[in-house]
Amino acid sequence: MFIYIARRIVYVIPIVLSVALVCFMLVHITPGDPLVAILPADASQELAAQLRAAYGFDRPLPVQFWLWLWKAMHGDLGNSIATGRPVLTEVMRAVGNTVTLAIAASIIGFSLGLMFGLLSGYFRDSWIDKVSTSIAIAGVSVPHYWLGMVLVIIFSVELNWLPAVGAGPGGSGQWGWDWQHIKYLVLPAITTSVIPMGIVTRTVRALTGDILSQDFVEALRAKGLRETYVFRHVIKNAAPTAMAVMGLQLGYMLGGSILIETVFSWPGSGLLLNSAIFQRDLPLLQGTILVLALFFVFLNLVVDIAQASIDPRIKRA
Amino acid sequence: MLTMASAVALPQFASAESVLRIGMTAADIPRTLGQPDQGFEGNRFTGLTMYDGLTMWDLSSATKASVVIPGLATEWKVDDSDKTKWVFKLRPGVTFHDGSKFNADAVVWNVDKVLNKDAPQYDPSQVGVTASRMPTLVSAKKIDDMTVELTTKEPDSFLPINLTNLFIASPTKWQALYDKADGADAKAKSQAAWTAFSKDASGTGPWKMSKFMPRERLELVKNDKYWDKARVPHVDRMVLLPMPEASARTAALLSGQVDWVEAPAPDAVKEIEARGFKIEKNEQPHVWPWQFSRIEGSPWNDIRVRKAANLCIDRDGLRDGLLAGLMVPATGTFEPGHPWRGHPTFQIKYDLPAAQKLMKEAGYGPDKKLSVKVQTSASGSGQMLPLPMNEYLQQALAECYFDVKLDVIEWNTLFTNWRRGAKDPSANGANATNVTYAAMDPFFALVRFLQSSMAPPVSNNWGYINNPKFDELVKKARTSFNDKERDAALAELNAASIDDAAFLYVAHDVGPRALSPKVKGFVQPKSWFVDFSPVSMAP
Numbered sequence: 102m103f104i105y106i107a108r109r110i111v112y113v114i115p116i117v118l119s120v121a122l123v124c125f126m127l128v129h130i131t132p133g134d135p136l137v138a139i140l141p142a143d144a145s146q147e148l149a150a151q152l153r154a155a156y157g158f159d160r161p162l163p164v165q166f167w168l169w170l171w172k173a174m175h176g177d178l179g180n181s182i183a184t185g186r187p188v189l190t191e192v193m194r195a196v197g198n199t200v201t202l203a204i205a206a207s208i209i210g211f212s213l214g215l216m217f218g219l220l221s222g223y224f225r226d227s228w229i230d231k232v233s234t235s236i237a238i239a240g241v242s243v244p245h246y247w248l249g250m251v252l253v254i255i256f257s258v259e260l261n262w263l264p265a266v267g268a269g270p271g272g273s274g275q276w277g278w279d280w281q282h283i284k285y286l287v288l289p290a291i292t293t294s295v296i297p298m299g300i301v302t303r304t305v306r307a308l309t310g311d312i313l314s315q316d317f318v319e320a321l322r323a324k325g326l327r328e329t330y331v332f333r334h335v336i337k338n339a340a341p342t343a344m345a346v347m348g349l350q351l352g353y354m355l356g357g358s359i360l361i362e363t364v365f366s367w368p369g370s371g372l373l374l375n376s377a378i379f380q381r382d383l384p385l386l387q388g389t390i391l392v393l394a395l396f397f398v399f400l401n402l403v404v405d406i407a408q409a410s411i412d413p414r415i416k417r418a
Numbered sequence: 419m420l421t422m423a424s425a426v427a428l429p430q431f432a433s434a435e436s437v438l439r440i441g442m443t444a445a446d447i448p449r450t451l452g453q454p455d456q457g458f459e460g461n462r463f464t465g466l467t468m469y470d471g472l473t474m475w476d477l478s479s480a481t482k483a484s485v486v487i488p489g490l491a492t493e494w495k496v497d498d499s500d501k502t503k504w505v506f507k508l509r510p511g512v513t514f515h516d517g518s519k520f521n522a523d524a525v526v527w528n529v530d531k532v533l534n535k536d537a538p539q540y541d542p543s544q545v546g547v548t549a550s551r552m553p554t555l556v557s558a559k560k561i562d563d564m565t566v567e568l569t570t571k572e573p574d575s576f577l578p579i580n581l582t583n584l585f586i587a588s589p590t591k592w593q594a595l596y597d598k599a600d601g602a603d604a605k606a607k608s609q610a611a612w613t614a615f616s617k618d619a620s621g622t623g624p625w626k627m628s629k630f631m632p633r634e635r636l637e638l639v640k641n642d643k644y645w646d647k648a649r650v651p652h653v654d655r656m657v658l659l660p661m662p663e664a665s666a667r668t669a670a671l672l673s674g675q676v677d678w679v680e681a682p683a684p685d686a687v688k689e690i691e692a693r694g695f696k697i698e699k700n701e702q703p704h705v706w707p708w709q710f711s712r713i714e715g716s717p718w719n720d721i722r723v724r725k726a727a728n729l730c731i732d733r734d735g736l737r738d739g740l741l742a743g744l745m746v747p748a749t750g751t752f753e754p755g756h757p758w759r760g761h762p763t764f765q766i767k768y769d770l771p772a773a774q775k776l777m778k779e780a781g782y783g784p785d786k787k788l789s790v791k792v793q794t795s796a797s798g799s800g801q802m803l804p805l806p807m808n809e810y811l812q813q814a815l816a817e818c819y820f821d822v823k824l825d826v827i828e829w830n831t832l833f834t835n836w837r838r839g840a841k842d843p844s845a846n847g848a849n850a851t852n853v854t855y856a857a858m859d860p861f862f863a864l865v866r867f868l869q870s871s872m873a874p875p876v877s878n879n880w881g882y883i884n885n886p887k888f889d890e891l892v893k894k895a896r897t898s899f900n901d902k903e904r905d906a907a908l909a910e911l912n913a914a915s916i917d918d919a920a921f922l923y924v925a926h927d928v929g930p931r932a933l934s935p936k937v938k939g940f941v942q943p944k945s946w947f948v949d950f951s952p953v954s955m956a957p
Binding site: 149182266268372376 | 441446449455542549613632633661665667669670672673674675830
């Protein structure tokens with residue numbers, strides 16, 4: 102197991118470097134001026150050149166990349182052009198908010214997904230299966246920003262039960278797991294959860310159906326074992342795949358949904374990306390993408406290791 | 419019993435804090451360190467609230483054009499013998515929020531923060547949003563404690579107007595933060611000091627910074643000691659919340675989460691009004707145009723074609739239909755009633771037969787259409803609804819034998835291309851560009867587009883307009899140091915540009931905002947800015 106983990110970590114190094122290079126290049130090859138956030142429309146070429154030099158954008162790209170990477174390796178992602186604030190602080194605060202949202206959405210999405218998936222798998226082709234499958238398809242098909250708006254209209258505007266936007270009552274920056282904070286989380290979390298809910302439902306349904314048709318299940322039943330015991334076996338066999346799906350979905354959620362976070366003005370990584378793109382704030386854009394990509398790589402690593410610890414066949418492969 | 423009830427209730431009433439909560443269109447709180455980013459929305463919320471300039475805008479009238487009035491300077495005068503020297507008399511008795519005194523040293527320090535690279539407080543991040551808004555200012559010198567001399571690189575009567583963009587921050591506060599700041603060198607310490615300053619800002623404005631959560635909220639409290647007693651805020655606290663999405667802002671207003679939202683979506687206006695909220699709007703110094711290419715071979719070099727396009731647009735239809743009333747039809751950069759309007763002889767209006775006649779005279783007709791290409795964006799600051807509006811123009815101009823092709827590019831790219839000009843490959847063969855502009859001051863509104871020397875790479879004369887009459891009028895305006903003479907010269911310049919149909923003038927934005935019925939005392943001036951001081955909240 103130790104060798105497997107070490108090998109996976111070594112594999113991660115070139116991935117991280119490639120991610121860093123792609124992050125850096127993506128924002129440099131797009132058209133437009135990197136200083137657009139602070140450079141007014143009528144800025145002279147002289148002023149533009151002066152600011153470009155002040156921010157180091159006049160240096161050759163390889164030099165810029167090396168300086169950026171060297172600093173990044175030391176935990177310095179530079180300062181935002183638009184705000185002057187350290188990028189790392191900005192990103193970590195936003196990621197913290199997105200993690201909160203992702204955890205809430207995961208709890209809702211995975212619980213409902215598992216429940217609907219197991220019900221569908223166990224009661225294949227019944228009305229329960231049809232209802233669960235319909236919910237799952239709706240979950241992955243409905244545009245989630247539209248669903249968010251509908252929820253806001255119903256629960257905020259019409260019923261006035263929940264806040265429409267924001268991430269907390271006082272803007273203290275400190276999240277609390279109390280109703281004063283959770284009520285800000287409910288609508289964006291439900292909206293964020295619909296896609297993982299749909300995907301998990303469909304995955305678990307397929308797995309359950311497949312496992313139930315296997316010989317060992319027949320054998321277990323033939324032995325006269327109770328259905329709860331059979332169910333435990335089904336869960337155990339379905340777990341690695343379900344976990345991989347969950348890990349991927351969690352990764353996507355940590356990446357932040359630009360649309361959902363914008364609709365709800367949730368100050369997470371999605372809204373930060375939106376802002377960085379809108380202001381063409383290159384250091385912020387690079388830093389945000391890099392941190393999110395690293396999160397994704399890290400999550401995949403964790404999921405792989407967890408899968409391997411559950412299912413030794415994966416480790417051997 | 420009643421006495422007892424009063425005794426209990428009265429202290430609560432007396433201590434009840436009045437709060438105004440505003441949903442901004444910005445995705446982040448505009449910079450708070452003195453020179454805001456995010457365009458004029460930044461100036462509106464974190465500039466004019468916490469800071470003052472030497473000169474300020476009069477934002478008290480909803481009917482008259484906003485004009486420049488004394489701010490931290492009480493009077494100013496250009497030197498009779500050297501028109502590049504200005505003397506500003508400063509307002510006595512003004513203090514910064516940190517208690518330090520405002521004086522000539524503070525003015526010099528603030529000019530140096532953006533113009534003097536050798537000054538410890540020089541901050542490149544503040545230069546971009548400031549220097550080009552006062553393009554001729556080169557330095558400041560203290561004459562005495564309450565007098566300062568400003569120098570421009572050429573005679574420029576626009577300086578007092580441009581100075582509305584220089585917000586005076588507290589040098590004492592900054593120095594204290596600098597002394598405590600960490601950093602390997604003076605530059606790093608300076609940057610750290612500005613970062614700290616942005617979290618605990620100090621200006622002289624009617625509002626003081628109270629709580630700041632980047633990207634989430636900025637809370638301001640009223641400055642009881644503000645030098646202009648008439649402008650001490652009527653509410654205790656103002657909370658600014660970034661909400662970049664129009665539907666989110668609308669929902670926040672309708673659910674009672676905020677009391678005021680900027681720029682509600684046009685299609686939500688009816689719903690907002692039906693629920694008892696107020697929509698405030700007024701003509702802004704803003705123009706939504708097509709800026710014509712005037713390089714060799716451009717079809718717009720024929721004045722008949724330029725005039726025909728201007729006569730071919732039903733602007734009232736655009737306002738009442740697509741824009742739900744949220745625009746004012748444009749008949750030039752400035753409209754009648756503005757001191758810089760003038761008396762143009764060419765009247766911009768909807769006159770389809772006249773437009774068709776002009777096009778036929780120019781050699782076009784139903785069987786020989788004129789192909790024109792315009793670069794525009796799908797979104798962007800001040801662009802209103804660029805795609806639907808351009809499609810409206812496309813259809814309207816088809817009636818006048820134009821075949822309009824739209825080249826839609828990303829907003830920041832369009833903005834970058836704007837600086838590069840019509841001859842640059844980035845124009846992609848377009849012979850018009852659709853970039854909206856602010857018309858607050860003469861340079862932004864007229865000079866940068868009309869003066870031949872403002873062609874790229876210098877400034878925004880994208881189409882390379884080269885009209886000696888414009889150049890002469892720009893010079894006349896710039897060197898008229900009597901306000902009335904300067905205004906008359908600017909009016910002449912504006913009228914000349916309309917007579918020349920220099921742009922396709924389409925619309926002015928109206929700066930719509932939706933307010934809770936609890937918001938009282940608000941005046942929406944003809945400006946990008948508003949004065950929050952007279953606003954109160956009904957219980």
